[in-house]
Amino acid sequence: MATEAALQHYHELVEVLRARRGASPETSYVAQLYAKGLDAILKKIGEEATETVMAAKDGVPDAVIREVADLWFHSLVLLVHLDLDPDAVWVELARRSGVSGLTEKAARGNSAQRKE
Numbered sequence: 001m002a003t004e005a006a007l008q009h010y011h012e013l014v015e016v017l018r019a020r021r022g023a024s025p026e027t028s029y030v031a032q033l034y035a036k037g038l039d040a041i042l043k044k045i046g047e048e049a050t051e052t053v054m055a056a057k058d059g060v061p062d063a064v065i066r067e068v069a070d071l072w073f074h075s076l077v078l079l080v081h082l083d084l085d086p087d088a089v090w091v092e093l094a095r096r097s098g099v100s101g102l103t104e105k106a107a108r109g110n111s112a113q114r115k116e
């Protein structure tokens with residue numbers, strides 16, 4: 001797997017998504033989404049999530065990869081639209097590294113109880 005090439009593409013894509021904030025909706029799909037606004041971006045994410053579920057249920061590996069790529073792409077569009085740094089997602093995942101989801105969930109329950 002060309003991990004370095006993929007990482008470089010990721011950084012370039014984020015730069016393109018940022019640059020598209022000043023682009024014309026007539027020439028750019030991403031600029032069109034920004035112009036339509038938050039609800040349109042969220043609708044696309046909902047659609048891509050549903051298409052991911054359907055592809056997985058159909059059991060077609062290539063289709064699952066394509067749909068997850070669409071889902072990740074539109075999630076990046078959302079983050080840039082909200083002026084959030086997509087790298088923060090990697091930081092958040094790294095922060096969770098080595099912490100079992102079960103442990104984290106149990107801690108969440110405790111903090112919810114403390115709030116009550």
Ligand SMILES: N=c1c2ncn([C@@H]3O[C@H](COP(=O)(O)OP(=O)(O)OP(=O)(O)O)[C@@H](O)[C@H]3O)c2ncn1[C@@H]1O[C@H](COP(=O)(O)O)[C@@H](O)[C@H]1O
Nearest residue numbers: 013016017020027028029030031032044047069070073074
């Ligand atoms: N990676 C992507 C990418 N992945 C998916 N898509 C688009 O996301 C849409 C996915 O929607 P669907 O699968 O639902 O297809 P659709 O039914 O045709 O879409 P809608 O009519 O519902 O909008 C399609 O229009 C895809 O072309 C992408 N569009 C752009 N990029 C990247 O973003 C860059 C900037 O794109 P532009 O702003 O269009 O130049 C490009 O150079 C690419 O690197």
